[in-house]
Amino acid sequence: MAKHRALDGLFVALADPTRRAVIRRLGAGSASVGELAEPFPITLPSFVKHVRMLESTGLIRTRKSGRVRTCTLNRDRLLLVEGWLAEQRELWEQRTDRLEQFVTDQQEDQ
Amino acid sequence: MAKHRALDGLFVALADPTRRAVIRRLGAGSASVGELAEPFPITLPSFVKHVRMLESTGLIRTRKSGRVRTCTLNRDRLLLVEGWLAEQRELWEQRTDRLEQFVTDQQEDQ
Numbered sequence: 154m155a156k157h158r159a160l161d162g163l164f165v166a167l168a169d170p171t172r173r174a175v176i177r178r179l180g181a182g183s184a185s186v187g188e189l190a191e192p193f194p195i196t197l198p199s200f201v202k203h204v205r206m207l208e209s210t211g212l213i214r215t216r217k218s219g220r221v222r223t224c225t226l227n228r229d230r231l232l233l234v235e236g237w238l239a240e241q242r243e244l245w246e247q248r249t250d251r252l253e254q255f256v257t258d259q260q261e262d263q
Numbered sequence: 264m265a266k267h268r269a270l271d272g273l274f275v276a277l278a279d280p281t282r283r284a285v286i287r288r289l290g291a292g293s294a295s296v297g298e299l300a301e302p303f304p305i306t307l308p309s310f311v312k313h314v315r316m317l318e319s320t321g322l323i324r325t326r327k328s329g330r331v332r333t334c335t336l337n338r339d340r341l342l343l344v345e346g347w348l349a350e351q352r353e354l355w356e357q358r359t360d361r362l363e364q365f366v367t368d369q370q371e372d373q
C-alpha cells in the first residue's frame with residue numbers, strides 16, 4: 154500500500170517536462186536551484202514549486218548551505234519506477250513464452 | 264515536443280493504482296471491460312473512466328464486438344516510458360564512469 158502511494162506520487166512528479174528535465178540534469182551531478190532554474194523560461198518561485206514537489210516524492214534531496222540550496226538526485230526512487238516497469242515486462246514475457254510453447258505444441262501435434 | 268506531451272500523458276495515466284492494476288492484468292492477456300472491472304470496489308462508470316483514460320494515452324487499445332468491449336495492452340507506450348528511464352540511467356552511469364576514472368587518475372598520480 155505504501156509502495157502504491159509512493160508510485161502514485163512518483164508518476165505524478167514525472168508527468169511534467171520541467172521536472173523531467175531537472176531529473177535529467179541532476180543525473181549528470183548535483184546542482185544549485187539557481188543553476189537548475191537557468192534554462193527554464195519561468196519565474197524562480199514557479200521553478201521552486203517544481204523542486205519542492207520533486208523533493209516531497211523523494212526523487213531529489215536538497216541541502217542548504219548559506220544562501221545556496223543544492224539538489225541531488227535520489228536514484229532509489231527512479232529505481233522504484235524502473236522496478237514497476239520491469240514487473241510488467243516480466244508478465245508480458247511470461248505470456249509470450251506461453252504463447253510460443255502453445256504454438257510449438259500445436260505444430261508437434263500435427 | 265510530441266514525445267514530451269506523450270510522456271506527460273503516460274506518466275499521469277500511470278499515477279493511479281487502478282490504472283496500474285489494469286495494465287498489469289492486461290500484461291497477462293486481453294480482457295473485457297467487465298472482467299477487468301470485477302476486482303475493483305468502484306462503480307462500472309467510474310471504472311470505464313479509467314479505461315477511457317488509458318485508451319486516450321494509447322496505453323491500451325479497445326475493440327467492441329456486440330456488447331463486449333475487449334481491451335489489449337499496447338506495449339509500445341510502456342516502452343516509451345522505459346526508454347525515458349533508460350536514458351536517465353545512461354546519464355548516471357556515464358557520470359559514475361567519469362567519477363571512477365577521476366579516482367583512478369588521482370591514485371595513479373600519487
